Amino acid sequence: MYSLIYASRCTNPLSSEEVELILNASRQNNDAMAITGVLFFNSTQFLQCLEGPRNTVENLYNKIIQDPRHHDVTTLTVREITTREFGGWSMGYFGLTSETKELFKEYSEDPDFDLFTLSSNQACQFTLSLTDLIPSVH
Ligand SMILES: Cc1cc2nc3c(=O)[nH]c(=O)nc-3n(C[C@H](O)[C@H](O)[C@H](O)COP(=O)(O)O)c2cc1C
Numbered sequence: 001m002y003s004l005i006y007a008s009r010c011t012n013p014l015s016s017e018e019v020e021l022i023l024n025a026s027r028q029n030n031d032a033m034a035i036t037g038v039l040f041f042n043s044t045q046f047l048q049c050l051e052g053p054r055n056t057v058e059n060l061y062n063k064i065i066q067d068p069r070h071h072d073v074t075t076l077t078v079r080e081i082t083t084r085e086f087g088g089w090s091m092g093y094f095g096l097t098s099e100t101k102e103l104f105k106e107y108s109e110d111p112d113f114d115l116f117t118l119s120s121n122q123a124c125q126f127t128l129s130l131t132d133l134i135p136s137v138h
Contacts, residue, residue, distance in 0.1 A: 002054035003081045004061055005123045007115045008046045008070040019093075022069070027090040035060060036084050038092040038127055040100070045115045046070055049127045051084050077120035085128055095136040103129055 014022075019041060030036065035052040048064075050057045065073045086092055094100050101111045106129075107122055118126060 001051065001081045001084065002057045002078065003049060003051040003085070004057050004078045005047065005049045005076045005127060006061070006073055007076055007118070007123075008048075008073040010041070010044055010046065010070055011068060013043075014041075014069070018069075019095075023091055023093055029060075030090040033060065036086045036089055036091075038086050038089060038094065038130055040094045040115075040127070040130065042096050042100075042112070042115065047076075047115045047118070047123065047127065049086065051081065051086060072116075074116060076116075076118060076123040079124075085131065089135070092130065092135045094130050094133065097136060099133050100130070103133075 023039070026039070030052075033052065033056050035050055035056060037049045037051050040047040050060060050064075096111075103126065104111055104113060107113065107118065107126065
């Protein structure tokens with residue numbers, strides 16, 4: 001089992017309907033591919049964890065990288081895992097909420113802090129701590 005976390009920048013501002021479109025397609029595809037994970041979107045940047053069989057994760061990541069809805073796709077960490085961290089989510093989603101802002105305080109004073117500055121460990125820790133929260137609508 002393989003886990004990959006990346007950060008990217010949203011190309012144009014996305015409406016909640018557009019985010020919903022990404023999530024609907026993701027959940028349908030991921031279910032069929034045994035991919036689980038989480039997507040965090042702070043209105044300008046994405047942070048996504050993809051977990052599943054290594055080849056499947058790598059193939060999906062290659063497809064996601066080419067999606068024009070985001071750019072500067074940057075891998076923050078890849079690792080072998082024995083147990084899924086997001087096993088219940090074909091793609092859990094979190095937006096900017098009071099709870100996610102509260103989580104940021106462990107990393108930065110600035111609620112708009114740059115997700116690209118997360119270290120590999122911090123990216124793992126941040127995505128894992130999302131599992132204690134109730135996902136945002138979508
Ligand atoms: C930030 C972001 C995250 C995405 N995550 C996924 C994902 O987890 N799974 C997925 O299948 N597609 C994901 N996509 C969409 C893919 O880039 C692509 O549009 C989609 O897989 C095409 O699906 P289709 O072949 O069913 O039309 C994501 C796109 C963006 C911009």
